Amino acid sequence: MKITGIELRRVSMPLVTPFRTSYGTETERDVLLLRVVTPEAEGWGECVAMSDPLYSPEYVDAAADVLRRFLIPALPAHLDVHGVGRALQPFKGHRMAKAALESAVLDARLRASGQSLASFLGAAADRVPAGVSIGITNSVPELLDTVAGYLDEGYVRIKLKIEPGWDLAPVRAVRERFGDDLLLQVDANAAYTLTDAPHLARLDPFGLLLIEQPLAHDDIVQHARLAGRIATPICLDESIESAADAAAAISLGACSVVNVKPGRVGGYLEARRIHDLCRAHGVAVWCGGMLETGIGRAANVALAALPGFTLPGDISASRRYYTTDVTPPFELSDGHLDVPGGPGIGVEPIPDVLREVTTSTEWIAR
Numbered sequence: 001m002k003i004t005g006i007e008l009r010r011v012s013m014p015l016v017t018p019f020r021t022s023y024g025t026e027t028e029r030d031v032l033l034l035r036v037v038t039p040e041a042e043g044w045g046e047c048v049a050m051s052d053p054l055y056s057p058e059y060v061d062a063a064a065d066v067l068r069r070f071l072i073p074a075l076p077a078h079l080d081v082h083g084v085g086r087a088l089q090p091f092k093g094h095r096m097a098k099a100a101l102e103s104a105v106l107d108a109r110l111r112a113s114g115q116s117l118a119s120f121l122g123a124a125a126d127r128v129p130a131g132v133s134i135g136i137t138n139s140v141p142e143l144l145d146t147v148a149g150y151l152d153e154g155y156v157r158i159k160l161k162i163e164p165g166w167d168l169a170p171v172r173a174v175r176e177r178f179g180d181d182l183l184l185q186v187d188a189n190a191a192y193t194l195t196d197a198p199h200l201a202r203l204d205p206f207g208l209l210l211i212e213q214p215l216a217h218d219d220i221v222q223h224a225r226l227a228g229r230i231a232t233p234i235c236l237d238e239s240i241e242s243a244a245d246a247a248a249a250i251s252l253g254a255c256s257v258v259n260v261k262p263g264r265v266g267g268y269l270e271a272r273r274i275h276d277l278c279r280a281h282g283v284a285v286w287c288g289g290m291l292e293t294g295i296g297r298a299a300n301v302a303l304a305a306l307p308g309f310t311l312p313g314d315i316s317a318s319r320r321y322y323t324t325d326v327t328p329p330f331e332l333s334d335g336h337l338d339v340p341g342g343p344g345i346g347v348e349p350i351p352d353v354l355r356e357v358t359t360s361t362e363w364i365a366r
Contacts, residue, residue, distance in 0.1 A: 001109055002078050005365045006101075007035040008064055011357040013293060015321055020135040022163035022191035023054040029291055030060050030359075033326075033349075034067070036104040043108025043344060046299075047100035048263035048290035055189075055290075056096070056217075056238065056264065063097040064362075071101055072364055081106045085269060095241060095266035102267040103299060103345075111344040116302070118339050118346075121272055123305035127336040131157030131312035132320060133187065133289065136166055140173045147174055156335040157183035157209070157312040163191040168202055175206050183312065187212040190238060194222045197229040209311065210235040210257045220245075223254040233257055237288060241265055243273040250281050257311070261288040262303060263296075271303055279308035287313035294318055294327025298345040301330070305339045326354050 013029040020026075032047040049058040071094070074087045084102040091098075110120055132155040137143040147158055158178075160170055167186070174184060185208050192200060192214045200214060210233045215222050217238035227234050235257035240246050242265055249255050258278050262271040278285045287304040290296070297315065304313045315337055318329035327347040330337050340346020 001038055001040070001080065001105075001112070003075065003105070003366045004037045004039065005363055006037070006072055006104070008067065008362040008364065009033045009035065009354075009358055010060070010064070010360045011293070011326065011354070012359050013322055013326075013357060015291070016319070016323060018135070019291065020137075021161045021187075022136075022189045024052070026050070026291070031293055032060050032064055032100065033293075033295060034100050034104040036108045038108050038112065040112035041108045041344075043104045043106065043111060044295050044349065045100040045102070045104030045107065046292055046296035047096050048261070048292060048296060049096040058094060058096045063094065063100070066091070066094045066097050067101060068362070068364065071097060075366070077366075079105070081109050082269070085267070096263040099263045099265070099267040102269065103262070106268065107344040114343050116341050116346055117268070117299055117344055118302035118305050118341065121268065121302060121306060123302060123339060124307040125305045125339065126341070127333075127338050128301055128304040128309070128315060129156045129312040129335055130315055130317065130332055130337050131155060131159060131183070132316045133159040133314045134161065136161050136163065140170055143170050144173060144177050147178065151178065151182075153317075154332050154335040155316070157185070159212075159314065160184070160186050162186045162188050164196070171203060171206050171208070180207055183209055185209040185212065185235075187237070188214040190214070190216050194226055197226055200226070200232070201230045204231040208232050212259060213237040213239065220249050220252055220254045223249070224252040227253055227255070235259055237261070238264070240274065242270060243277050246274045246277055250278070250283055255283070257284045257286070259288040260285050260303070261290060262299065263290055268299060268303055272306070275306050275308045284310050286311035287315055289314035289316070291321050293322070294325040294330060294347055295345065295349065297330055298327065298340050298347045301337050301339050302345065324353055326350065326357065
């Protein structure tokens, strides 16, 4: 496949409500979209880097810069989808930027051949269960009202963001209000240390599906020690940047669940490798979210349809985050989202909406 050129497009997407985690509060998303143009088709990819290097070392301005200066120029004149990873391998890090580029190339290739991303990845379902992630609220009553609203909409699993000082009370309140049958998990975003193990063990009686990334992103060993001191299953997120990381974590006993975010691990091909590895070792996986627009959400839904994704992911309906999405909105139906069946990611941006939210564009000829 020959690439004619690549467009870098920045869009500003206000969030429906502020989203607070232990990293900080987001009120809008500065999103970098990639459009790959070939003689046969165009493909879209979304970079999930945040505006500031808080969740990971990557941030949007840096992603645009490394794409412009290094990653895009490194692509060969003719390539297949697997060739993208080989061409970008010499460059250290920048997985979110690499994932966006690989995704756009993959989308273009699949559109040209008429194959859906779900089919290409090996999807086993035509719809996926939808969970919702709830940020830290101002009070427990506000949290309970928020959870009730999402359950009324049909979400099948609730995830609560936690941090020191906001953990036991909200979890207890949600359990008491909504009962033991509610699928409930928590996400610490690396806010604790191993010395907090006795405190984290106090979450065990609440029957949580998992506690996500309780400790530092770069300390798998400490997570293995924590796993021996609490009964709640540990899920790793920020710690897993590749299939090799997942293999190391599994062998150390650092986790029994893995959150797979394609942007964090460098793309959907590596995400599939992690899925295959975890499935072979009996480790549950689920698809995380990064407040994606419909472009990234479409690809995530396709990934979450693989057979090893046995837990509901953070793949909410479009209106969970955006009043107007850049693509036709993803709608919740009986607690599920439909897997796009069209070529590539199966959706395209709505031109008028895309123009309205665009803050800048840059064309890079090939």
